[in-house]
Amino acid sequence: MISAYARRRAVFMFAGCALGAILAVAGVVLLLPAMDGPRAPVPWAAFLVLAAGLVLVAAAGAMAVPDAEAAQARRIIESMPGHAWSADPNGRFTYVSASALRFLGERAEVLGPEPDSDEFGWRRVVHPDDYDRVAARWRHCLATGDRYDTEHRIRRADGVYQWFRNSGLPIRDRHGRIAGWYGTTIEIEEQKQAEAALLERERELTHLVEMVPSHLWRLAPDGEPIFFNRRMTEYLGRTVEDLGEPRTGRLEALMAAVHPDDVAEVRARLAASLGSGDSFALRYRLRRGDGAFRWMSSRAEAMRDREGSIVQWYGLCHDIDDQMQVEDALRHSESQLRRLIDTVPAMIWTAAPNGTPTSVNRRFNEVTGASLGDITAADGSLSLSFIHPDFRSETARTAARSFATGEPYHMRYLQGRRDGSHRWTETRAEPFRDENGAIRQWYGVSVDIHDLVTAQERLRERERFLWQLVETLPAMVDCAAPDGEPVYRSQQLRAFLGYELEQLDGTGKSRLAATLDAGVHANDLAMVKACYAHSLATGEPYACRHRLRRFDGEYHWVETRAAPMRNLDGVIVQWNVICLDIDGEVRTREMLRAAQESLARASQAASMAELSASIAHEVNQPLAAIVANSQACHRWLSGEPPNVERAKVTAARITRDANSAAEVVSRIRALFRRTPGERAPENINRIIDEVCRLLAEEVAAKEVRVRLELAPDLPCAPLDRVQIQQVVLNLMRNGMEAMEGVPKGERVLGIRTRPGPDGIRVEICDAGAGFADIERAFEPFFTTKRSGMGMGLAICRSIVEAHGGRLSIEGAAGCGATVAFTLPTGEGDAP
Amino acid sequence: MSNGDEIVFVVDDDARVRLGFSELLESWGWRVETFATAADYAARARPDLAACLILDVRLPDISGLEFQAQQSADAHPPIVFVTGHGDIPSTVRAMRLGAVDFLTKPVGESALVAAVRDAIGRDRLRRQARSERDELERRFATLTPREHDVLPLVVSGLLNKQAAAELGVSQVTIEMHRRRIMQKMQASSLPELVRMAERLHVPVRHSRRSGHS
Known part of the structure; x- marks a missing residue:
């Protein structure tokens, strides 16, 4: 298969060798003389000749590598692991290595271009999926002379396709026209498979990189971003390329997406990592495509080559925004909690299950001045040094019991303060238990309740004070509802009455009515009830004096006063009642009055005695003289001899002294002569009222009931008010005194006025024994009473008569007496 | 009469x-x-x-x-x-x-x-x-001061010897005074002289007295 070309080449080779040898020899010859001496100009031509000769020899030698070598080459080709081929410029195979034909099980002739078709014969062995691509390429190469290089599957003789790499290079003639193609077909099945596996792996990796729920990126050693994974791209809304052309500030563009607050640190940390090669880890906020910043946890590690220089940085950004939000919220809530714990106006502490204090809040320290260490004893137990000594033992006991049993702890004690004072503090602690019920921690809170406690104490003290005040007031205090129902009675009143308020309930009566019915003296009951009714109806203060039954059944005079307590709207909310036992006072006054009366009587008696003494003296003196003289006279006359002269003198003295005595008597009579006082028109009813008031206490003391029947519209009478008062007073007293022996309930003193024919008639009737001897009643110095001058009625009569009226006594002995007197009105009646 | x-x-x-x-x-x-x-x-x-x-x-x-x-x-x-x-x-x-x-x-x-x-x-x-008493007083007044001294002793019942010792004189002198006193007071006996002395309120110097008082 030696071609014409080969032959021509052989010829050319031979001629070249020969010419070259000649030229080379000639060159040497020319050179030699030049090298003998220093003849400068010539050697270049000799060199040129020599060189040309050598080149020619070499070229010819090379061309001569001979056809002999062709066979050698074919052997080499045939034995190489692969197939070789050659083709003419039309693609018709000029040579196909035997191994290839064996592999294909085809002949070389059928592999070339098919006649009457654009297709190639090797179509039958190339995988149909590859054929069009390969054929197109081959046609292109045939047309252009481009290097042919394809990979495609070829069917083995047994029908199994294997991957091959088919490469071919054109050979051109000296005109540059393609003379033919030489190529090799090398099996790359394993390589292909490895490649496929690699591809698969890469695909998987890429998939991984793209799909991993994280943002991945790579940076060049200088920090320039060179890769973003899809998520990163999606996040940023930009690809790495969008950041800019390489080396034109991609990093800066990326930094622009970092939150302004974080960018400085990111730069610093990144610069540090890039400089040192240490791994980078930072949390920062990165702007998302939509402009929202999200927290990213970013990490990057340097990848180094064998020499240890950094090839690139692999980085990862993990979106931790949600986590950060949670953490933030957590941190926030934690700080809130801490702030709460520190600022809550209470001292908060925790302790281990055994009671060892584990923490105190800031306020605890601020308030007590004690730190955690200060409240921890040397043995780890709770130190009580900050508690007032009086409470330490109790607190220690309580705390020990709680820590031992898990019972909630509760104590009130005086707790020390920073300034050394102690204040009331309430401490409570509860155990926190795990799911098994074991105590993990004690949580305690101490609250300063000093103001509360002291206020309560003050309040209690005040209440106690008020209570004691009310209870110990030497007065009986009573509080009643607006309707008068008693709701509270002081100790004094309860003790007086001898029963508790509650005992009145269930009697069917109201408390008030029950109290009044049970306690108030029957004679006063109607008046008291009327008084109460009036006050309750009108809201006017109540004041009344009456007798009230004491627990022992004795009636005491009391003065009861009540005043309404009103709310802001003026509505009565309560009646406050004070009840004073004035029995002593009343009795004292009565006794005083009695004493006064007896004093008056005594002074009356004294003045009587005085008067009588004076009268006696006045009368006795002349009498004494008369007696002495008459006895002397008698002796003078009975003497021997009788001394008549002296007897005469003596007798004359007797006469004189007797006249003197008579004069004394008439002087005394003159002394008793009465002269009427000033008179003015007066209403007798008014005078009677006045006297009744004057005698009110006496009337009550003597338990006499006064029944007044006073005629209205009586005309006025001209009278001496004081004298007539004296008359009424005298007659009333007489009446009351006359009833001393009468049973209490029947002591009624009636006073009646009415107009009569002789003017006004006043009658005073008692229920006493009456007058036994009416005529003697008017005699001066006549009296049936133990005390008194016996002048009363006589004086009364003389007063009345001086006024032109008459005084008379009516009623028989045993059935009361009526003393009546008349007073002329001055019109028609002669005084 | x-x-x-x-x-x-x-x-x-x-x-x-x-x-x-x-x-x-x-x-x-x-x-x-x-x-x-x-x-x-x-x-x-x-x-x-x-x-x-x-x-x-x-x-x-x-x-x-x-x-x-x-x-x-x-x-x-x-x-x-x-x-x-x-x-x-x-x-x-x-x-x-x-x-x-x-x-x-x-x-x-x-x-x-x-x-x-x-x-x-x-x-x-x-x-x-009264006239008898006047007479006695007249006689009493005639006694010398020395006889005034001796008289109480005599009427007190002292013996001459005792009276002499009392006054520091001889018994004979006392005897003489006594005789003179009896003469001047015209007393016939010592008891009479004692009665006279009593009426004259002459103080008795000693409780030992002769005769009845």
Whole structure:
């Protein structure tokens, strides 16, 4: 298969060798003389000749590598692991290595271009999926002379396709026209498979990189971003390329997406990592495509080559925004909690299950001045040094019991303060238990309740004070509802009455009515009830004096006063009642009055005695003289001899002294002569009222009931008010005194006025024994009473008569007496 | 009956009563002097005779009782009170202070005369006792100072020897003094001298006394 070309080449080779040898020899010859001496100009031509000769020899030698070598080459080709081929410029195979034909099980002739078709014969062995691509390429190469290089599957003789790499290079003639193609077909099945596996792996990796729920990126050693994974791209809304052309500030563009607050640190940390090669880890906020910043946890590690220089940085950004939000919220809530714990106006502490204090809040320290260490004893137990000594033992006991049993702890004690004072503090602690019920921690809170406690104490003290005040007031205090129902009675009143308020309930009566019915003296009951009714109806203060039954059944005079307590709207909310036992006072006054009366009587008696003494003296003196003289006279006359002269003198003295005595008597009579006082028109009813008031206490003391029947519209009478008062007073007293022996309930003193024919008639009737001897009643110095001058009625009569009226006594002995007197009105009646 | 060496003083503000009493008492033979007031009585010189004072309780200047209380018992004769109206407390008080009687006007003749007699009798005894004492004092005054020293020793019952030792003199001297004292005091015996010393309130120097006290 030696071609014409080969032959021509052989010829050319031979001629070249020969010419070259000649030229080379000639060159040497020319050179030699030049090298003998220093003849400068010539050697270049000799060199040129020599060189040309050598080149020619070499070229010819090379061309001569001979056809002999062709066979050698074919052997080499045939034995190489692969197939070789050659083709003419039309693609018709000029040579196909035997191994290839064996592999294909085809002949070389059928592999070339098919006649009457654009297709190639090797179509039958190339995988149909590859054929069009390969054929197109081959046609292109045939047309252009481009290097042919394809990979495609070829069917083995047994029908199994294997991957091959088919490469071919054109050979051109000296005109540059393609003379033919030489190529090799090398099996790359394993390589292909490895490649496929690699591809698969890469695909998987890429998939991984793209799909991993994280943002991945790579940076060049200088920090320039060179890769973003899809998520990163999606996040940023930009690809790495969008950041800019390489080396034109991609990093800066990326930094622009970092939150302004974080960018400085990111730069610093990144610069540090890039400089040192240490791994980078930072949390920062990165702007998302939509402009929202999200927290990213970013990490990057340097990848180094064998020499240890950094090839690139692999980085990862993990979106931790949600986590950060949670953490933030957590941190926030934690700080809130801490702030709460520190600022809550209470001292908060925790302790281990055994009671060892584990923490105190800031306020605890601020308030007590004690730190955690200060409240921890040397043995780890709770130190009580900050508690007032009086409470330490109790607190220690309580705390020990709680820590031992898990019972909630509760104590009130005086707790020390920073300034050394102690204040009331309430401490409570509860155990926190795990799911098994074991105590993990004690949580305690101490609250300063000093103001509360002291206020309560003050309040209690005040209440106690008020209570004691009310209870110990030497007065009986009573509080009643607006309707008068008693709701509270002081100790004094309860003790007086001898029963508790509650005992009145269930009697069917109201408390008030029950109290009044049970306690108030029957004679006063109607008046008291009327008084109460009036006050309750009108809201006017109540004041009344009456007798009230004491627990022992004795009636005491009391003065009861009540005043309404009103709310802001003026509505009565309560009646406050004070009840004073004035029995002593009343009795004292009565006794005083009695004493006064007896004093008056005594002074009356004294003045009587005085008067009588004076009268006696006045009368006795002349009498004494008369007696002495008459006895002397008698002796003078009975003497021997009788001394008549002296007897005469003596007798004359007797006469004189007797006249003197008579004069004394008439002087005394003159002394008793009465002269009427000033008179003015007066209403007798008014005078009677006045006297009744004057005698009110006496009337009550003597338990006499006064029944007044006073005629209205009586005309006025001209009278001496004081004298007539004296008359009424005298007659009333007489009446009351006359009833001393009468049973209490029947002591009624009636006073009646009415107009009569002789003017006004006043009658005073008692229920006493009456007058036994009416005529003697008017005699001066006549009296049936133990005390008194016996002048009363006589004086009364003389007063009345001086006024032109008459005084008379009516009623028989045993059935009361009526003393009546008349007073002329001055019109028609002669005084 | 009565003689002129007795006198009755009447103090009463009422002239009629004064006249009446003096008339009656004179009819019984007594010499009578009357005074209108207590001050008048006290101021006037009165004859030194056995006397009686009839005093009205009610006087213009001073009550008779007050007057009695003011005077020492020796300064006035026994008093017979006369009053218009007597009362028990004043009577008791007057009697306690030594009044002879308390009579109510008008006074009965017999009661008045009996009271006056009683009073004058008392006054007589009193005057006698006083004159005896005056005599003793006169005699006592004649003793020399030395005899004044010896007398207490003698009446205290000391023996001559003891008295001599007491005064630092001889027994003979004491004996002499004692004799002189007995003479001057006109004592007939030692017991009489002791009684005289007692009335003169001569202090007894020793408890050991001879005779009865």
